[in-house]
Amino acid sequence: MSTTDVLDLPAVGSSSDKPTIINDFSIVVATVNGSGSQTANGLLARAAFKMGVPVSSKNLFPSNISGLPTWYIIRLSKDGYVARREQSEILVAFNPATAEEDLANLPAGGVCIYPDDYRFTNQRPDVTMYAMPAKELMKQTEIDPKLRDHVRNMVYVGALAFLLDIEVEELSRGLLAHFNGKQKPVDMNMNVINMTLDWARTNLVKDDPYKIERMDRTNGLIMIDGNSAGALGAVYGGVTFASWYPITPSTSVIDALTSYLHQLRPAQDGKVDFAIIQAEDELAAIGMVLGAGWAGARSMTATSGPGISLMTEFAGMGYFAEIPGVIWDIQRVGPSTGLPTRTSQADILPVYFLGHGDTRQIVLLPGNMKECFEFGWRSFDLAERLQTPVFVLSDLDLGMNTWMTEPFDYPDQPMDRGKVLSTEDMNRLGTFGRYEDVDGDGITYRTLPGNEHPMSAYFTRGTGHNPQAVYSERPDDWKQNLERLGRKHETARAMVPKPVVDEREGAEIGIIAYGSTCDAINEARDQLRAQGIETSFIRIRALPLESTLTDFVHKYKRVYVVELSEDAQLRSLIRLHVPERADELNSLAHLDGLPLTASYVRKGILDVESSR
Numbered sequence: 001m002s003t004t005d006v007l008d009l010p011a012v013g014s015s016s017d018k019p020t021i022i023n024d025f026s027i028v029v030a031t032v033n034g035s036g037s038q039t040a041n042g043l044l045a046r047a048a049f050k051m052g053v054p055v056s057s058k059n060l061f062p063s064n065i066s067g068l069p070t071w072y073i074i075r076l077s078k079d080g081y082v083a084r085r086e087q088s089e090i091l092v093a094f095n096p097a098t099a100e101e102d103l104a105n106l107p108a109g110g111v112c113i114y115p116d117d118y119r120f121t122n123q124r125p126d127v128t129m130y131a132m133p134a135k136e137l138m139k140q141t142e143i144d145p146k147l148r149d150h151v152r153n154m155v156y157v158g159a160l161a162f163l164l165d166i167e168v169e170e171l172s173r174g175l176l177a178h179f180n181g182k183q184k185p186v187d188m189n190m191n192v193i194n195m196t197l198d199w200a201r202t203n204l205v206k207d208d209p210y211k212i213e214r215m216d217r218t219n220g221l222i223m224i225d226g227n228s229a230g231a232l233g234a235v236y237g238g239v240t241f242a243s244w245y246p247i248t249p250s251t252s253v254i255d256a257l258t259s260y261l262h263q264l265r266p267a268q269d270g271k272v273d274f275a276i277i278q279a280e281d282e283l284a285a286i287g288m289v290l291g292a293g294w295a296g297a298r299s300m301t302a303t304s305g306p307g308i309s310l311m312t313e314f315a316g317m318g319y320f321a322e323i324p325g326v327i328w329d330i331q332r333v334g335p336s337t338g339l340p341t342r343t344s345q346a347d348i349l350p351v352y353f354l355g356h357g358d359t360r361q362i363v364l365l366p367g368n369m370k371e372c373f374e375f376g377w378r379s380f381d382l383a384e385r386l387q388t389p390v391f392v393l394s395d396l397d398l399g400m401n402t403w404m405t406e407p408f409d410y411p412d413q414p415m416d417r418g419k420v421l422s423t424e425d426m427n428r429l430g431t432f433g434r435y436e437d438v439d440g441d442g443i444t445y446r447t448l449p450g451n452e453h454p455m456s457a458y459f460t461r462g463t464g465h466n467p468q469a470v471y472s473e474r475p476d477d478w479k480q481n482l483e484r485l486g487r488k489h490e491t492a493r494a495m496v497p498k499p500v501v502d503e504r505e506g507a508e509i510g511i512i513a514y515g516s517t518c519d520a521i522n523e524a525r526d527q528l529r530a531q532g533i534e535t536s537f538i539r540i541r542a543l544p545l546e547s548t549l550t551d552f553v554h555k556y557k558r559v560y561v562v563e564l565s566e567d568a569q570l571r572s573l574i575r576l577h578v579p580e581r582a583d584e585l586n587s588l589a590h591l592d593g594l595p596l597t598a599s600y601v602r603k604g605i606l607d608v609e610s611s612r
Helices: 003-008 037-050 099-104 134-139 145-151 154-164 168-178 183-203 226-236 251-264 282-294 305-310 312-321 348-352 369-386 396-400 423-429 475-493 515-530 547-555 569-577 579-584 598-610
Strands: 024-032 055-060 069-077 090-093 111-115 128-132 222-225 241-244 275-278 299-303 325-333 339-343 362-364 389-395 402-405 500-502 509-514 535-540 558-563 585-589
Touching: 024 037, 024 099, 037 055, 037 069, 037 154, 037 168, 037 222, 037 402, 055 402, 090 099, 090 154, 111 154, 128 154, 134 154, 134 183, 145 183, 154 168, 154 183, 168 183, 222 226, 226 251, 226 325, 226 369, 226 389, 226 396, 241 251, 241 282, 251 275, 251 299, 251 396, 282 299, 282 305, 282 312, 282 325, 299 305, 305 312, 305 325, 305 348, 312 389, 325 369, 325 396, 339 396, 348 362, 348 389, 348 569, 362 369, 369 389, 369 396, 369 402, 369 475, 389 396, 389 515, 396 515, 509 515, 509 547, 509 569, 509 598, 515 535, 515 558, 515 598, 535 547, 547 569, 547 579, 558 569, 558 579, 558 598, 569 579, 569 585, 579 585, 585 598
Parallel strands: 024 090, 090 111, 111 128, 241 275, 241 299, 299 325, 325 389, 362 389, 509 535, 509 558, 558 585
Antiparallel strands: 024 069, 055 069, 222 402, 325 339, 500 535
């Protein structure tokens, strides 16, 4: 019998002599972009979640509409870890273009599920192979031939349901949810799943140790992506205006915002109380945001790195003219067009200093779904309180992947509109200086269009001005204005969200990071602890940096800065903040477009520690 014949036969034997691995492995599904595999992949992740198993998913897709390879990684972890792992034990090889390489990347003892019409050149005797008659099963259905290539993905859903003991009822419920209760597409997809299950029960003998069993680790949790969470937070924050230009991976922020606004703020008398406008480019989008913010609207946009570059001029104007607005930057890999569908944290330095001259922006750094939601509404409060643009730096991993989370907390405070003078205030005061620092905190008072007091008007300008908003090129006026803006930035240090600190007794090592890297770091810390190395961790949640970070850096003998940036941008900012410790900050900067893994962090720290 040839090796090809061996690979083409169903797996034989028994898995009884192999220790069962329950709820602690990863599945990678390799398909072609545009083939409709997202429905099948999301269905699998949801089913595991609904069975009470902690689950996370990473969608690695190309920057074209269709035709190129895509991979979807589902991690199950009985211990609740959700960071990406560097290897997956189970491969669904449904893309011939990558099948050989995908199989080669499987660890020994892994599993490969593949269509039986594919012939592998290189066999893997240390991998269990399951050949599925995908084409033959689809021929037996009455599905429209135009839809078969998409519904064909349900063959591997059925195969995994058999091999891993996924509850079929959860698959059915998942399809009902996905298709909004429409029974016809549900029945069409479930028919393929059930046909595959029937075939597998008759023809396959399970010869691998992997299994999913029901747990209770997801009770009370929901699943959502960060772009949707941020958009929902913006709705609860009172957003009334959004302008945008489509760009991956931020487009779904506005898509979700549109959906939530229509759902949660339905039209009254045929009219809605919000406006969403697609601009001609990113420069126009932020211009509209600042115009609406100047007029008193809670306004926002969403973009990514290339869009941020185009927004530079208006961002600087918003800072200097002191106009509120919110800008979400869902970071992707640059420079230039770069890798549009890969994740990065390399915008933090340019965004913080966005705008020419002495400009320092307010930046929020969410690290999970609850913070995406919270910063969705809190960013408006900060923008209006500080009268400045506020940037929210998420990334593709947080924004476009689906995460488990506790339900969100409704904002427990009234909207903070900041120092806005009403007509009654103006009647009492008589007049005001738009850029006059009355309270000593650098934040001035403003009026909004519609204030009826004759002295409430002022000229908004991006050029030099005195405290009364009158054009001025006097050196003392210029210096006074920049010094006041500096005081406002210092005030902001006490207003932005403080870092989250986890300090451990006996730790000599400190770790600093922000955003989506935190899950890999926490898993790596557990691994280091098992090796007798204790660490403390501070997760930064905003810029400007403040005293909590300063104290942390001074407290630990060795400090590691972990980030998805080739040039260690976060470390550069920390060096500016704590220059006396600049040489003691070890960089674990890494950027290959993929989400961070715990093994990278653990190995990076061990390499430095072993060389001491």
